Amino acid sequence: MRIRLTAGETVLNATLGDNTTARDFASLLPLTLQMNDLLRREKFGHLPRSLTAGGAARSSSPNASTSRLCRPSRPAPRS
Template sequence: MKIRIIIGNKMTTATMYDNPTSRDFMSLMPLTLELRDYASTEKISDLPQKLSVKDAPSGSEPLVGDITYYAPWGNLALFYKDFSFSNGLIKLGKIDTDMNIFMSNGPVTAKFELLD
C-alpha cells in the first residue's frame, strides 16, 4: 500500500509494509502531524493513540527513509540518517524518494494520506 506525505507545497510517497503496526497507522489517515527533529537523525511526532505491536520484532536497525514506530514512546519516527539497532523500533514503511522534503530547521507540518 502507498501513502502520500505533503509538507507545504511539496509531496512524496511511501510504500508501507504489510504488518499489524503499519495497518494500524494507516487506519488513522488522513492524519496531520507536526514533525520535529530528534538527535539530528530523525523527524518524530506523537501519535493520537498507541499502535498495535502484535507480531512485531523486538527492534530494528533503521536506515535513511525508514518510517518507523517507536513503541516505548508511542511516536512516529522518519529517519534521515542511518542509526543503530533500537529495541522497540518497528518499521512501518519506506519513503520512495529522498528525504529532502523533511529537511528544515525547526518543526514541519506533514499531512499523511492513503493513495488509491
C-alpha cells in the first residue's frame, strides 16, 4: 500500500509492507502525530493505540531512507 507522509512543507511517498502490522497502521490513517526529537538524529511520536505485532519482518539494518516502527520499552504517557 502506498501512503503519503507530510512533515511541514515536505511531502514523501512511502510503501507499507504486506503484513498485519502495516494493515493495522493503515487503519489509523489519516493520522497527525506530534513528533519529538532524539539527539537531533531521529524523530519519534506516539500512536493513539498499540498495533498488532504479528507478521512484520524484523529489520536489523536500518538506513537513512527507512522509517521504522519500534515497540516502546515502556508505555507511552497518557495526555
